[in-house]
Amino acid sequence: MIRSMTAYASAERAGPSGTLTCELRTVNHRYLEISPRLPEDMRGFESALRERIGARLSRGKVDITVRLRAEPGAAEGPRVNGAMLARLSELALDFEQRFPRMTIEFTELLRFPGVLQQPDTDADALQGALLDVLEQALVALNDTRAREGEKLGEMLKERLDGIERIVADVRVWLPEIQAALRARLEGRLADIRQPVEPGRLEQELVLQITRVDVDEELDRLTTHIGEARRVLALKEPVGRRLDFLMQEFNREANTLGSKSVDSRTTNAAVELKVLIEQMREQVQNIE
Template sequence: MIRSMTAFAGAESETAHGNLSIELRSVNHRYLELSPRLPDDLRSFEPRLRETLTARLSRGKVDINIRLKSAATRSASLDVDEALLDRLADKAKLLGNRFPGMSIDFTSLLNWPGVLCEPSADSDGLHAVAAELLDQALGEFIAAREREGERLAGFLRDRLQGIEAIVASVREHLPDARDAARARLDLRLAEIKQPVDPGRIEQEIVLQLQRMDVDEELDRLASHIAEARQTLATDDAVGRRLDFLMQEFNREANTLGSKAADPRTTKAAVELKVLIEQMREQVQNLE
């Protein structure tokens, strides 16, 4: 299914470690660029995160924000290192004679390194929860990309239909355009007063008509239309392929305009370029 490169999704869950939330946000980019922001407790989760995203995404600049708000029971824990407190008390007694006015503030004592014991997080368990939540957020993220991609694919199909109609109209009036060009050449040759070799005249007419012949350009445009439709029907990432096709479309439209022998073909070339440019702008959003 066609995917856009722009999307947003998030997921959160209450865990034994606290409130864990994951946000994925992406914008257009030529390649896949991952920018993760993880809390300290999940720093070692980054390689797994990158592996998961790389396996399921191919393009876009993706910002990943993971937040962990510690559970209240964990942050409010007052487990202390009794042995360390005993050593600090013994030291305070020894120094008491030197500093009779010395006082000990309870909250300052708790801030002494190592006095207040923070329960250590279960790293493996936290990683497992984060991986599960990442899969959930990534599923929603890809679904959002696919919804937007389908909308863009519909836009592109409409423009391809417009290009096809223009190609058909040029083919329809091409015989009249050739006849008109032949008549103009005959008129110019008739104005020549000096005798001219009929064979040379016919050769010049053929050369002029060949220069104005756009059958090849119309055939290539039809081929590009078929290729674009086939590409839009695939389940692979198609952004780069369609971007290349837009260049080919534009090349044929330019050639058609340069060979135009009548106002209708000139107008058709301009209309083609407008549709192709509209497609090119939207193709930049596809994965």
């Protein structure tokens, strides 16, 4: 299945502690790289979060941001430890008598460890809520990646059709090119004033045709076209396979250009490289 590695999705879920928001942003990357940003009290869920993402995505750089927004009445707020605050107040009064110039702010007392106590939270319920909202975001993300991937797949198929047409044209031209090569060789040998050895023309012709023979390159290009179409139809991530195929396409196009003795095959090699480069750029964004 063709899926793009570039997408964005978000989801929200209301829970006992407030509203959880999960945002996912993905861009192309050689491997799967996950960069989570979680509230401090959810740091312990990072491993489960990574496992869930890894089960859904195989490649791409994934930025995930989770926010917890407390709603009025959704959860009990911080509690004040009255006993500790009273003891700190007694100490503050005592210090003020001993050190008249010293001032102690009420907010400083609240910052003392243990004065403000967060309500106990159900860690399992919170983790479950996090994974639920993550799953919603992942479903939306993969839907977007699939839609973008479908567009990429159509573009790749059009380029493959173009490559196939060029290969067919070159096959048609080859007999003409070989005939023209023979005529040029005969003309050169005719200009030689010394007698030519019997069979010399045929030997030179065979040698030149062998040097410029591109049947093997055309056959390999045809094979690569068929393989690329097969890979595009697979129901699994295919980005790495397509990336390898682009290297093979490029190799054959380069060889075709280096063996060219005719402007038509030279132009064909250039057009091939343009199409292959367009494909290669898009393949970099396929999972």
